Amino acid sequence: xxxxxxxxVQNKQVIFKDYIINNGSLKASNMAVTCDATIRLExxxxxxxxxLTKNLYLSCDPYMKNRMLESMQGKFNDSFQFALGSPxxxxxxxxxxxxxxxxxxxxDLIWGPINWEEYSLIKDTQALIKIHYTDDVPLSxxxxxxxxxxxxxxxxxxxxxxxKKGDTVFVSAASGAIGQLVGQFAKLHGCYVVxxxxxxxxxxxLMNKFGFDEAFNYNKEEDLSATLKRYFPNGIDIYFENxxxxxxxxxxxxxxxxxxxxxxxxxxxxxxxxPEGINNLVFLIYKRIRMEGFQVSDYFHSYPKFTEMILxxxxxxxITYVEDIVEGLExxxxxxxxxxxxxxxxxxxxxxxxE
Amino acid sequence: xxxxxxxxVQNKQVIFKDYIINNGSLKASNMAVTCDATIRLExxxxxxxxxLTKNLYLSCDPYMKNRMLESMQGKFNDSFQFALGSPxxxxxxxxxxxxxxxxxxxxDLIWGPINWEEYSLIKDTQALIKIHYTDDVPLSxxxxxxxxxxxxxxxxxxxxxxxKKGDTVFVSAASGAIGQLVGQFAKLHGCYVVxxxxxxxxxxxLMNKFGFDEAFNYNKEEDLSATLKRYFPNGIDIYFENxxxxxxxxxxxxxxxxxxxxxxxxxxxxxxxxPEGINNLVFLIYKRIRMEGFQVSDYFHSYPKFTEMILxxxxxxxITYVEDIVEGLExxxxxxxxxxxxxxxxxxxxxxxxE
Numbered sequence: 283x284x285x286x287x288x289x290x291v292q293n294k295q296v297i298f299k300d301y302i303i304n305n306g307s308l309k310a311s312n313m314a315v316t317c318d319a320t321i322r323l324e325x326x327x328x329x330x331x332x333x334l335t336k337n338l339y340l341s342c343d344p345y346m347k348n349r350m351l352e353s354m355q356g357k358f359n360d361s362f363q364f365a366l367g368s369p370x371x372x373x374x375x376x377x378x379x380x381x382x383x384x385x386x387x388x389x390d391l392i393w394g395p396i397n398w399e400e401y402s403l404i405k406d407t408q409a410l411i412k413i414h415y416t417d418d419v420p421l422s423x424x425x426x427x428x429x430x431x432x433x434x435x436x437x438x439x440x441x442x443x444x445x446k447k448g449d450t451v452f453v454s455a456a457s458g459a460i461g462q463l464v465g466q467f468a469k470l471h472g473c474y475v476v477x478x479x480x481x482x483x484x485x486x487x488l489m490n491k492f493g494f495d496e497a498f499n500y501n502k503e504e505d506l507s508a509t510l511k512r513y514f515p516n517g518i519d520i521y522f523e524n525x526x527x528x529x530x531x532x533x534x535x536x537x538x539x540x541x542x543x544x545x546x547x548x549x550x551x552x553x554x555x556x557p558e559g560i561n562n563l564v565f566l567i568y569k570r571i572r573m574e575g576f577q578v579s580d581y582f583h584s585y586p587k588f589t590e591m592i593l594x595x596x597x598x599x600x601i602t603y604v605e606d607i608v609e610g611l612e613x614x615x616x617x618x619x620x621x622x623x624x625x626x627x628x629x630x631x632x633x634x635x636x637e
Numbered sequence: 638x639x640x641x642x643x644x645x646v647q648n649k650q651v652i653f654k655d656y657i658i659n660n661g662s663l664k665a666s667n668m669a670v671t672c673d674a675t676i677r678l679e680x681x682x683x684x685x686x687x688x689l690t691k692n693l694y695l696s697c698d699p700y701m702k703n704r705m706l707e708s709m710q711g712k713f714n715d716s717f718q719f720a721l722g723s724p725x726x727x728x729x730x731x732x733x734x735x736x737x738x739x740x741x742x743x744x745d746l747i748w749g750p751i752n753w754e755e756y757s758l759i760k761d762t763q764a765l766i767k768i769h770y771t772d773d774v775p776l777s778x779x780x781x782x783x784x785x786x787x788x789x790x791x792x793x794x795x796x797x798x799x800x801k802k803g804d805t806v807f808v809s810a811a812s813g814a815i816g817q818l819v820g821q822f823a824k825l826h827g828c829y830v831v832x833x834x835x836x837x838x839x840x841x842x843l844m845n846k847f848g849f850d851e852a853f854n855y856n857k858e859e860d861l862s863a864t865l866k867r868y869f870p871n872g873i874d875i876y877f878e879n880x881x882x883x884x885x886x887x888x889x890x891x892x893x894x895x896x897x898x899x900x901x902x903x904x905x906x907x908x909x910x911x912p913e914g915i916n917n918l919v920f921l922i923y924k925r926i927r928m929e930g931f932q933v934s935d936y937f938h939s940y941p942k943f944t945e946m947i948l949x950x951x952x953x954x955x956i957t958y959v960e961d962i963v964e965g966l967e968x969x970x971x972x973x974x975x976x977x978x979x980x981x982x983x984x985x986x987x988x989x990x991x992e
């Protein structure tokens with residue numbers, strides 16, 4: 283019993299507390315931060331294939347809201363399924379404290395699906411990837427640019443958008459985790475790139491940090507279609523869609539013949555009771571446009587090819603990456619909520635512990 | 638002068654009289670049938686490269702309305718440009734009465750862009766195709782199944798929809814010129830095919846003539862999404878989109894993962910001042926759907942391959958084709974208008990003369 287006391291510790295968690303009803307807003311109160319749980323920091327005897335982790339960095343991603351919608355319950359069949367009363371779950375980085383799994387050793391760093399809690403005992407290790415860590419890249423990058431965020435931008439731009447040198451590219455939510463990378467990929471590919479964002483500070487970032495050719499604050503524009511006409515007098519070849527709604531309706535008449543739209547997200551619609559209607563879809567026909575929705579989970583096989591491309595670019599300073607880092611698991615719910623109100627500048631990361 | 642009198646004849650025409658303002662309805666009064674013009678049924682001397690035609694069959698197609706919208710003037714750059722006071726223009730079949738063009742001889746039958754008039758003197762013959770006529774296929778088929786309509790169905794289904802045996806296919810406006818062919822192509826390809834149409838008579842045609850697996854009258858359905866759920870309990874792999882609006886909104890949540898939508902037309906939106914908003918586009922992302930607009934003009938190079946496939950199918954009775962034939966050029970305006978109110982059953986053809 284005395285031994286036990288030494289290895290059993292408090293395990294702070296973010297619990298999924300209440301469903302979001304009728305596609306309403308995500309609120310911090312849909313989650314609860316609790317210190318009620320404890321965890322034994324030792325592996326159970328005689329059971330193989332387990333790992334015990336200390337969780338370090340969490341990724342906040344818009345798709346996580348869907349896991350909390352009452353209307354979407356039971357519609358997912360993956361490792362991110364949320365259950366009421368259980369911890370929220372997302373991509374993160376963790377350190378292996380102990381392992382009875384042949385693939386992992388104590389001290390390993392991993393990324394993959396992680397519960398929003400300080401420590402986890404993990405049985406389903408299939409989706410976890412070992413990090414070949416070198417000091418020259420921040421470990422938190424594996425929640426983003428070196429994780430799902432980066433891979434999403436990579437397959438969305440290169441696989442879905444079929445870019446050609448000289449193409450005109452528009453990126454919405456361009457200072458966000460994915461948008462900032464898409465814009466930079468497009469510039470490296472020899473495209474003309476314009477981004478939109480929701481504040482002057484973000485627009486400044488697009489122009490002066492990420493190297494977009496042009497950028498605008500959509501909150502200051504009355505008529506998005508006219509704005510886009512100004513930036514793209516000859517039309518848009520590629521639209522990387524992160525927001526939906528009025529922005530998409532403004533983009534459609536400005537697309538060029540045979541344009542491509544990669545539909546990655548529609549975050550402007552997330553907090554509406556009913557999504558806004560898109561009135562200009564007939565331009566898909568007039569302009570012979572391909573619009574394609576995609577999800578990164580279909581492209582995990584591209585991860586090795588992606589890291590081979592991105593790691594040198596990061597190390598050589600050819601790709602810039604901005605994180606919005608919040609300290610403390612207790613601040614994770616409000617950080618996640620902030621994604622939907624445009625609070626974050628760059629990739630929203632929550633630090634549970636730096637090591 | 639006496640000679641002249643013998644070869645100068647009245648030339649009945651359908652003239653483009655008034656623009657359609659603000660995307661309103663097409664009315665017969667946007668056109669005028671006139672007998673004011675005359676034409677000399679002799680080629681002018683000393684000018685090569687001309688043909689004189691007697692026009693036989695005209696195709697009525699929804700895209701023709703766009704040529705009469707004031708808002709779309711100057712936005713087309715093709716052989717179908719309409720000018721106020723000039724004849725309406727569309728695809729048709731004609732007989733060559735005389736030719737000073739090396740490619741054509743008196744007596745040839747041709748199809749391609751034809752003015753809505755009894756006789757034409759044609760200088761721009763580039764888009765005209767000579768018909769290798771055999772008696773076993775009706776000549777009027779070159780306005781439809783053996784013309785642009787057939788090619789549209791062919792490239793839309795095979796090139797855009799990427800069909801696989803066993804796929805579930807939904808076709809809207811399924812008894813229309815294109816829909817009836819898409820449904821039959823899908824059946825020949827081993828797919829499960831459901832069609833929608835706007836009357837019980839059309840539904841009967843789909844089931845009993847075109848061999849669709851199921852069909853329904855959308856006017857009798859309250860909730861199109863629920864209807865589609867009934868016919869496709871496991872979802873839709875391929876949607877061939879001819880109507881847009883509420884039908885598209887009902888389809889989107891019923892699509893399967895990695896579904897494909899070929900956007901060929903959105904005729905339900907044609908007579909609305911403002912198109913209906915599409916609210917369910919986010920399903921493009923949830924279900925990773927590719928939605929692609931296309932126009933047959935990008936696929937003219939596929940015409941020889943297409944006829945190689947379709948002619949034997951017609952002759953062997955493996956493809957059924959229904960035409961809605963109206964006699965008389967004076968009835969062409971109302972036939973064209975009828976496309977937008979669902980009057981036609983099958984391909985709308987106007988006969989100027991049978992030979």
